[in-house]
Amino acid sequence: xxxxxxxxxxxxxxxxxxxxxxxxxxxxxxxxxxxxxxxxxxxxxxxxxxxxxxxxxxxxxxxxxxxxxxxxxxxxxxxxxxxxxxxxxxxxxxxxxxxxxxxxxxxxxxxxxxxxxxxxxxxxxxxxxxxxxxxxxxxxxxxxxxxxxxxxxxxxxxxxxxxxxxxxxxxxxxxxxxxxxxxxxxxxxxxxxxxxxxxxxxxxxxxxxxxxxxxxxxxxxxxxxxxxxxxxxxxxxxxxxxxxxxxxxxxxxxxxxxxxxxxxxxxxxxxxxxxxxxxxxxxxxxxxxxxxxxxxxxxxxxxxxxxxxxxxxxxxxxxx
Amino acid sequence: xxxxxxxxxxxxxxxxxxxxxxxxxxxxxxxxxxxxxxxxxxxxxxxxxxxxxxxxxxxxxxxxxxxxxxxxxxxxxxxxxxxxxxxxxxxxxxxxxxxxxxxxxxxxxxxxxxxxxxxxxxxxxxxxxxxxxxxxxxxxxxxxxxxxxxxxxxxxxxxxxxxxxxxxxxxxxxxxxxxxxxxxxxxxxxxxxxxxxxxxxxxxxxxxxxxxxxx
Numbered sequence: 001x002x003x004x005x006x007x008x009x010x011x012x013x014x015x016x017x018x019x020x021x022x023x024x025x026x027x028x029x030x031x032x033x034x035x036x037x038x039x040x041x042x043x044x045x046x047x048x049x050x051x052x053x054x055x056x057x058x059x060x061x062x063x064x065x066x067x068x069x070x071x072x073x074x075x076x077x078x079x080x081x082x083x084x085x086x087x088x089x090x091x092x093x094x095x096x097x098x099x100x101x102x103x104x105x106x107x108x109x110x111x112x113x114x115x116x117x118x119x120x121x122x123x124x125x126x127x128x129x130x131x132x133x134x135x136x137x138x139x140x141x142x143x144x145x146x147x148x149x150x151x152x153x154x155x156x157x158x159x160x161x162x163x164x165x166x167x168x169x170x171x172x173x174x175x176x177x178x179x180x181x182x183x184x185x186x187x188x189x190x191x192x193x194x195x196x197x198x199x200x201x202x203x204x205x206x207x208x209x210x211x212x213x214x215x216x217x218x219x220x221x222x223x224x225x226x227x228x229x230x231x232x233x234x235x236x237x238x239x240x241x242x243x244x245x246x247x248x249x250x251x252x253x254x255x256x257x258x259x260x261x262x263x264x265x266x267x268x269x270x271x272x273x274x275x276x277x278x279x280x281x282x283x284x285x286x287x288x289x290x291x292x293x294x295x296x297x298x299x300x301x302x303x304x305x306x307x308x309x310x311x312x313x314x315x316x317x318x319x320x
Numbered sequence: 321x322x323x324x325x326x327x328x329x330x331x332x333x334x335x336x337x338x339x340x341x342x343x344x345x346x347x348x349x350x351x352x353x354x355x356x357x358x359x360x361x362x363x364x365x366x367x368x369x370x371x372x373x374x375x376x377x378x379x380x381x382x383x384x385x386x387x388x389x390x391x392x393x394x395x396x397x398x399x400x401x402x403x404x405x406x407x408x409x410x411x412x413x414x415x416x417x418x419x420x421x422x423x424x425x426x427x428x429x430x431x432x433x434x435x436x437x438x439x440x441x442x443x444x445x446x447x448x449x450x451x452x453x454x455x456x457x458x459x460x461x462x463x464x465x466x467x468x469x470x471x472x473x474x475x476x477x478x479x480x481x482x483x484x485x486x487x488x489x490x491x492x493x494x495x496x497x498x499x500x501x502x503x504x505x506x507x508x509x510x511x512x513x514x515x516x517x518x519x520x521x522x523x524x525x526x527x528x529x530x531x532x533x534x535x
Contacts, residue, residue: 029397151535158465162332164533165399166325238396239535 003068004195006075008213011191013082014094015045015217018187020229021248021264022179025241026172027223028230034223040173041180041222042215048184048256049211054203055259056189057196063099063124064106069320070311071194077101077307078190085302091291092299093263098190099128100300104307105194111308112315131260132296135251136270143247143274150243168238175242179249180218183264184211185256193261229268236275236283244271266292331389338382338407339457342414345375349417350447353512357436357443361428369421376418383407402529409525410457412518413450420511429504432497438488442512445484449477449516456526464530474516474523481516485509 023037066074078097085092103125109115159167191210195201201209236244248267255262269288276283314320352368359365386407390400423429431439456470492505 030391031396147535154535158463159533160461160464161399161403161529161533162328162461165395166328168396237532238398 001068003072004075004192004201004209006072006079007192007195008209010075010079010082010094010098011188011210011213012217012221013079014187014191015042015214015219016221017086017217017225018094018183018214018264019045019180019218019222020225021268022183022245023176024226024228024230024232025238025245026169026176026230027226029238031169032173034226037176037226038219038222040177041183041218044177044180045184045214045218046211048181048186049188049207049214050184050204051181052185052253052256053188053207053210056186056256056261057193057203057206059124059128059259059261060098060102060189060193061196062121063128064102064120066102066105066194066197068195068200069314070105071200073307073310073314074098074101074105074194077104077310078303081299081303081306084306085299090298091295093132093266093295094187094190095261095263096132096295096299097303098193098261099125100303101307102194103300104304104311108308108311108315112312114315128260129296131255131258131262132266135255135262136266136273136292138254139247139251139267139270140274140277142250143243143271144278146247146250147240147243147275147278151239154239165238168242171242172238172245175246175249179245179252179264182249182253182256184214186252186261187264188214189259189261236272240275240279244268244275247271247274263295266295327389327392328395331386331395334382334386334389335403335407335461338379338386339454341375341379341382342410343454345372345379345414345417346447346450348372348375349421350443352421353443354440356424357431357440360430361425365421366425369425372418372421376414379411379414383411398532402532406457406460406522406525406529409518409522410453413453413515413522416511416515416518420508423508423511427504429508430501431505431508432495434495435488435492435505438484438491439509439512442481442484442488442509445477445481446512446515446519449474449481449519452477453519453522453526456523460526460530464533467526467530471523471527474519478516478520481513485513 019038019041023032023041026032027034027037078094078101081097081100082092082094103120106120107118110118154164154167188207188210191213192201192206193210196203196206248264248271251267251270252262252264269284269292273284311320348368348371352365352372355362355368356365387404390404395403452470452474456467456474459466459470488509489506492502497505
């Protein structure tokens with residue numbers, strides 16, 4: 001079962017990057033200490049993975065079937081894509097990388113001549129791609145609705161400066177913890193999803209291993225990203241930043257229930273865009289939007305090619 | 321989490337203490353200026369100058385303490401910025417109280433008897449502006465929705481102070497007061513009038529802080 005190491009690496013990278021999307025604001029504004037935020041993120045991501053992580057795994061199993069060795073290639077191909085594209089500062093999404101790798105594994109046997117038809121369920125793929133597009137849009141709508149509804153409730157409370165501050169600080173912690181839960185529930189499939197099936201991990205075991213890998217990532221390596229992403233979000237006022245985190249959590253959680261792993265970063269951009277619509281201000285520049293569009297295409301394409309190359313090499317050396 | 325709110329409580333206590341000391345400074349200034357208009361420069365005024373200087377320094381120390389405490393993991397950045405900006409702007413009023421008494425004592429400025437009633441009106445008007453802006457601060461710290469009603473009178477007092485200042489300076493320059501005394505008196509009038517100017521600036525800031533929290 002050594003092959004699972006590629007999935008664990010993927011989980012660690014995911015935890016270290018995506019913890020920033022839920023607790024970045026609180027840490028970079030020095031409202032919460034890094035260790036408190038990282039611990040909350042680790043605990044809630046693990047709980048999310050254990051409680052609701054199974055649905056996404058079933059989707060990946062339905063998209064294309066894998067063996068232990070090909071699951072390793074999926075994890076490795078996706079992880080190399082994410083690491084490489086991040087190093088080159090190109091927009092990337094873990095979920096989209098895993099899907100590209102799964103498609104490669106489903107189509108590679110046709111290319112090397114060991115199968116006549118590709119093992120990719122196009123209806124499942126269609127659902128997954130629709131959810132990618134729906135992520136920023138869903139977060140945008142969620143941000144607009146939440147901004148107005150919660151705002152009206154807060155106005156009615158007529159809070160003084162200290163009460164307002166206290167409520168928002170509490171709200172950011174609650175929203176961050178919920179976002180971490182949603183992150184674990186939604187993204188654990190990216191980590192150990194390809195390793196579920198006959199002769200491999202059971203779904204609960206995969207959720208546990210994946211959840212622990214994400215938790216480890218947030219505890220060990222998320223500080224830098226938290227500061228960078230958080231400072232970007234801090235440019236928003238505290239209420240808007242809270243709404244963005246909450247909208248991201250709601251959206252990512254909704255897709256976790258639907259069983260489709262999506263990008264938390266793209267949900268954050270959708271949320272920030274929603275705030276801009278409510279306030280009549282431009283909160284997201286064209287470059288960020290272009291990056292999302294690019295990520296939808298480039299990430300699965302690069303991951304597909306990397307994994308395909310890995311498969312061909314493994315086949316040529318007689319490992320597969 | 322309890323530490324989280326403990327720091328906030330400590331900041332709140334320090335802010336309350338700051339405003340108490342600022343009130344003390346301005347009240348001492350009010351009493352000192354009144355006694356100066358009545359009795360001229362006397363020991364009582366010199367003693368008051370010392371007291372005003374001491375309480376203004378205490379207000380400064382408190383402001384620095386609040387600033388340090390705020391940067392040690394308490395309050396959101398925008399709350400920190402708003403409160404520190406408010407205190408910084410507000411602090412100019414105790415500073416002015418100290419500047420004016422020190423100016424009178426060191427430069428031995430004498431107000432000719434015919435101008436004393438107008439100086440008294442100017443002082444009252446500026447102290448009213450101060451008390452109104454203090455009311456606005458209290459409302460901001462209690463219920464920001466009611467801030468608007470306390471801000472408008474500050475604006476009115478500032479305009480009234482401007483009118484008194486202009487009339488007073490004109491009558492001083494129309495009089496046979498010594499030329500160098502005219503300059504000193506004009507400076508004294510302008511410094512006292514600066515209290516309501518600052519009160520107005522603080523009031524606008526308070527209004528914005530309250531508005532920022534309306535979603």
